[in-house]
Amino acid sequence: MTPDLFARPEGRSSPAASGLDRRSFLGAGACGAAVPLLGPVSADAQAAAPPDIRQPLDLTLTINGRDHRLALDARTTLLDALRERIGLTGTKKGCDQGQCGACTVLLDGTRVLSCLTLAAMAEGREVTTIEGLAGPDGTLHPMQQAFVDHDAFQCGYCTPGQILSAVACVNEGHANDPAQIREYMSGNLCRCAAYPNIVAAVEQAKAEMGA
Amino acid sequence: MQPFHYRRADSLDAAAQAAGASRGSRVEAPVQFVAGGTTLLDLMKIEVMRPATVIDINPLADRYGAIDATDRGLRLGALARMAQAADDPAVRRDYPVIAQTLDLAASQQLRNMATLGGNLLQRTRCPYFRDVSWTACNKRDPGSGCAALEGVNRKHAVLGVSEACIATYPGDFAQALVALDARLEIAGPQGRREIAAADLHRLPGETPNVETQLGPGELITSILVPAGAWTRRSLYLKVRDRESYDFALASAAVALELGDDDTVREARIALGGVATVPWRARAAEDALKGRRLDEAAAEAAAEAAFADAQIREHNAYKVDLGRRTLVRALLDAARLEIRT
Ligand SMILES: Cc1cc2nc3c(=O)[nH]c(=O)nc-3n(C[C@H](O)[C@H](O)[C@H](O)COP(=O)(O)OP(=O)(O)OC[C@H]3O[C@@H](n4cnc5c(N)ncnc54)[C@H](O)[C@@H]3O)c2cc1C
Numbered sequence: 001m002t003p004d005l006f007a008r009p010e011g012r013s014s015p016a017a018s019g020l021d022r023r024s025f026l027g028a029g030a031c032g033a034a035v036p037l038l039g040p041v042s043a044d045a046q047a048a049a050p051p052d053i054r055q056p057l058d059l060t061l062t063i064n065g066r067d068h069r070l071a072l073d074a075r076t077t078l079l080d081a082l083r084e085r086i087g088l089t090g091t092k093k094g095c096d097q098g099q100c101g102a103c104t105v106l107l108d109g110t111r112v113l114s115c116l117t118l119a120a121m122a123e124g125r126e127v128t129t130i131e132g133l134a135g136p137d138g139t140l141h142p143m144q145q146a147f148v149d150h151d152a153f154q155c156g157y158c159t160p161g162q163i164l165s166a167v168a169c170v171n172e173g174h175a176n177d178p179a180q181i182r183e184y185m186s187g188n189l190c191r192c193a194a195y196p197n198i199v200a201a202v203e204q205a206k207a208e209m210g211a
Numbered sequence: 212m213q214p215f216h217y218r219r220a221d222s223l224d225a226a227a228q229a230a231g232a233s234r235g236s237r238v239e240a241p242v243q244f245v246a247g248g249t250t251l252l253d254l255m256k257i258e259v260m261r262p263a264t265v266i267d268i269n270p271l272a273d274r275y276g277a278i279d280a281t282d283r284g285l286r287l288g289a290l291a292r293m294a295q296a297a298d299d300p301a302v303r304r305d306y307p308v309i310a311q312t313l314d315l316a317a318s319q320q321l322r323n324m325a326t327l328g329g330n331l332l333q334r335t336r337c338p339y340f341r342d343v344s345w346t347a348c349n350k351r352d353p354g355s356g357c358a359a360l361e362g363v364n365r366k367h368a369v370l371g372v373s374e375a376c377i378a379t380y381p382g383d384f385a386q387a388l389v390a391l392d393a394r395l396e397i398a399g400p401q402g403r404r405e406i407a408a409a410d411l412h413r414l415p416g417e418t419p420n421v422e423t424q425l426g427p428g429e430l431i432t433s434i435l436v437p438a439g440a441w442t443r444r445s446l447y448l449k450v451r452d453r454e455s456y457d458f459a460l461a462s463a464a465v466a467l468e469l470g471d472d473d474t475v476r477e478a479r480i481a482l483g484g485v486a487t488v489p490w491r492a493r494a495a496e497d498a499l500k501g502r503r504l505d506e507a508a509a510e511a512a513a514e515a516a517f518a519d520a521q522i523r524e525h526n527a528y529k530v531d532l533g534r535r536t537l538v539r540a541l542l543d544a545a546r547l548e549i550r551t
Pocket residue numbers: 097098099243244245246247248249250251252253289290315316317318321324325326327328329330331332333381382383384429430431432456457458459
């Protein structure tokens with residue numbers, strides 16, 4: 001048998017949760033375990049019994065500026081944590097395989113695919129979803145407004161992912177002309193083929209975002 | 212997805228030791244590292260990979276995530292993200308072929324997530340490998356056969372194939388490294404070693420399940436690219452079914468050092484999309500050395516590159532496509548304006 005190198009260091013507690021709301025409170029189980037760090041191999045660690053593989057992890061996720069404390073199976077993706085556990089269903093599941101971009105969110109301001117990110121890998125980072133884009137008074141983000149102005153969708157399923165991807169595209173400095181916008185937005189597929197309107201929306205928002 | 216233990220690695224040694232407890236092929240080991248997760252989680256979701264423990268190596272990015280350029284060469288941390296390396300001014304200016312292999316790969320979301328080390332180790336997109344309902348796949352299940360040999364093999368390889376497996380190596384970045392004679396620094400349960408990037412991937416032969424010469428627990432920590440007179444006159448040409456966000460059907464990474472009158476002093480060529488591993492085209496390089504780089508010379512090189520191609524029912528077109536891709540890449544590279 002291989003020695004167990006992963007025993008949870010004694011006395012390690014999970015970070016204190018702040019701003020618990022009803023949903024995340026319900027989501028938080030009593031039996032979560034903090035993610036154990038791999039420490040140096042110690043005799044202690046080798047002697048300890050292996051933890052139960054199905055024991056949920058006690059995680060704190062920061063979504064749109066708010067902390068959510070959750071007990072999650074290690075397999076939970078950030079996408080499923082957002083949709084199924086926190087109730088933020090604006091982020092869409094298209095392919096669930098990294099191919100369509102519908103699940104795009106910002107992680108510390110950078111666009112990533114939440115379907116290929118484990119929730120545990122997002123701990124300690126700032127997640128922004130479509131619900132976090134508008135101002136506190138409900139004023140739409142310039143990119144949201146531009147999508148409305150240009151009718152940059154039909155069914156709307158890809159739209160939250162398109163908008164977050166577009167915000168990042170502008171912030172990265174990759175929205176300088178239509179060809180560049182098309183190239184750097186190619187990770188967001190639109191089955192309704194609203195592409196020309198999406199490009200127009202990105203161009204308008206770019207001017208307004210002062211980028 | 213099968214249940215697994217998730218652990219974060221806070222030190223290189225702990226990560227290597229923990230994952231090194233198993234034997235055999237790295238990809239079949241019960242302990243797997245996760246960096247960007249864009250290969251591993253994808254394959255875990257479709258149950259092609261079923262590790263019992265996943266060790267998150269992202270905390271090591273503080274030490275192994277930097278990009279440093281000196282006049283001797285480039286050091287790329289294995290945990291640097293693809294987008295980070297693609298946007299690096301020194302990489303773009305002095306090693307355009309590297310920047311282009313990264314820019315033309317995947318999407319910006321994936322490039323923000325994926326690491327350079329993980330990129331080298333991405334696994335084939337062979338549809339039979341990726342669908343566990345096909346029983347015959349020697350890469351997934353050694354000895355089970357190969358569904359692609361008599362199946363739909365339009366995207367499969369024509370170079371470096373065996374009777375056991377014809378799966379294409381899908382990545383782009385590795386071609387740039389192989390062409391530029393890059394080296395990899397590796398840390399593992401048995402200590403540290405350095406290998407040529409060209410030696411990382413193994414031909415499928417009779418053991419397509421082995422894929423690389425990394426053992427369980429071995430981590431790529433850095434990629435070293437030596438400077439050379441050819442790195443600036445370099446480019447990557449990638450031909451796909453669609454114009455963006457797709458894997459290569461054929462690609463060529465080329466780097467040239469030209470003398471007077473366009474005579475080839477050095478030619479470095481690696482091919483993608485057509486081979487089972489990142490493919491250094493030495494025969495094509497030899498065909499060019501000392502010759503003036505005109506269309507006839509480029510065609511002769513392309514001919515040499517594909518002399519040993521082995522085709523299947525649906526992929527014969529790759530020989531011609533691969534040749535033309537290389538010819539165009541060579542002629543475009545020869546015409547590049549290099550600012551000194
Ligand atoms: C839709 C889609 C399109 C894509 N298109 C392209 C494309 O056009 N061109 C292209 O090149 N790629 C493409 N990719 C592949 C993508 O680039 C790779 O999945 C990515 O680079 C892998 O890096 P990662 O950090 O996410 O690896 P991970 O998934 O985290 O790891 C992959 C494997 O490498 C191991 N590993 C990771 N880092 C290290 C290390 N430092 N040392 C040792 N082992 C390590 C892991 O254990 C795992 O087995 C595409 C992927 C998707 C999903």
